Amino acid sequence: MDSGDARLKELGYKQELNRDLSVLSNFAFSFSIVSVLTGVTTLYTTGLTYGGPVSLIYGWLIASSLTMFVGLSMAEICSSYPTSGGLYYWSAKLAGPNWAPFAAWITGWFNMVGQWAITTSICFSLAQIIQVIILLATGGKNGGGYTLSKYELIGIHAGILLINATLNSLPVSVLSFFGRLAAGWNVLGVCVLTILIPTVAPERQSIEFVFTHFNSENAGGIKNSIYIFSLGLLMSQYTFTGYDASVYMSEETKDAERNGPKGIIGTIGISALAGWAYILGLTFAAKDIPYILSSNNESGGYATAQIFYQAFKNRYGNGLGGIICMCIPAVGVFFGGMSCITSNSRMLYAFSRDKAMPFSPVWYQVNKQEVPVNAVWLSAFIAFCMALPSLGSLVAFQAMVSIATIGLYIAYALPIFFRVTLSRNVFKPGPFNLGRYSLFVGWVAVLWVMTISVLFSLPVSYPITDQTLNYTPVAVVGLLTLVISSWIFSARHWFKGPATTIKQ
DSSP states (O other): OOHHHHHHHHTTOOOOSOOOBOHHHHHHHHHHHHTHHHHHHHHHHHHHHTBTHHHHHHHHHHHHHHHHHHHHHHHHHHHHOOSTTHHHHHHHHHSOTTTHHHHHHHHHHHHHHHHHHHHHHHHHHHHHHHHHHHHHHTTOGGGTOOOOOHHHHHHHHHHHHHHHHHHHTSOHHHHHHHHHHHHHHHHHHHHHHHHHHHHHOSSOOOHHHHHHOOBOOOTTOOOOHHHHHHHHHHHHHHHSOOTTHHHHTGGGBTTHHHHHHHHHHHHHHHHHHHHHHHHHHHHHHOOSHHHHHOTTSTTSSOHHHHHHHHHHHHHHSSOHHHHHHHHHHHHHHHHHHHHHHHHHHHHHHHHHHTTOSTTHHHHTOOOTTSOOHHHHHHHHHHHHHHHGGGGTOHHHHHHHHTHHHHHHHHHHHHHHHHHHTTTTTTOOOOSSOOGGGHHHHHHHHHHHHHHHHHHTTSOSSSSOOTTTOOOHHHHHHHHHHHHHHHHHHTGGGTOOSSOOSSOO
């Protein structure tokens, strides 16, 4: 019997999913969700606006280093409890019998909604990248290029989700191939763009500029340097979400108590190196930053696309090469959305197994290929619905997906917090453990999550109006209110936490 099968049986669950993934495949799913091609490409504008090179270069190092503390703590717990239930299962086990149901409920729902939000964000980002590619390919903003309507944009978003859900309905062996392909594409894509773009650009920024220039000019009217730098961290920290996918694939991974932790740590470490290199390449090529950030440039203000387009146009007289280069991160973002649906469906499957979801028996079902196909399609449908507010207001949409970062990290921090407090003397580590450094690493992880929860709730523009208000705290408090209310008025009467499927 595989050691993962044996441990799952000890935890009280039948082996119902196909345990066919290697450590490489497990890593690939997480790596393609974190995807520096996704996070850096789509949010480079934010980093360039708030602090510029200093925020981009050093903010990435700070965020990746402290994220590793979170990942190490999660890896240690994953080694002890390698189940698809992941974070909410951990909270139940680490909070103790009296608090277990409530801890599992609040962690599970923050995690589930955060996962749906990040799927929505990634797939909608791909639709926006496609919009920019079409705009540039038809002449750019200043040349009468075609701009998609909001209905066409939401239609592309729906099409992306449809394809992703279809791929996720295939056997896990096929999905594993796409996962490895996604990881390879992300590594190769970063290498190509990091070398190609600054090489093609006829003018490049100096080393001094890249490593020392701080951009204090922004349309938000913010002047405090520390405040600006903190806002610039958003790009880096948003990118480092989704590495928990290695946890949700545990019941499909061989020797999960060892390979799950390797997937988490490997994803963060390799993403940190690849992302820093990509940021350096973009920043060396980012000549004339005011124009790159201008909403009147060819790309309509999409900084990464403008850098690609400008490099080729200035060298060869047209930006066709830049448009083709934009297709590289577009494919990476697509794979990220595919892996997000995979992660969502496994979490939803496990949450339903413990009867925490409405109509749980439906989402808990697996097909003949041992795939939770109903959970796959529900996840895709919810990600579509969460993008619908964009038809009314992008501010409302941003409020919806803002919990992708904060909501997920709160879910990451809760079991770690229980590990270093309520279970500090009773936790039984698995094959991967931090030894005497476990509590120190755990407390650093918890404090970092608390810090970014405050930073990302700060206003990003003054004066504050309904169009400039940062709705992140509103969204998070709203979700917290719903989760606690549902617990008080309903779930506390019937939800008992993780339920075993075999007799001990």
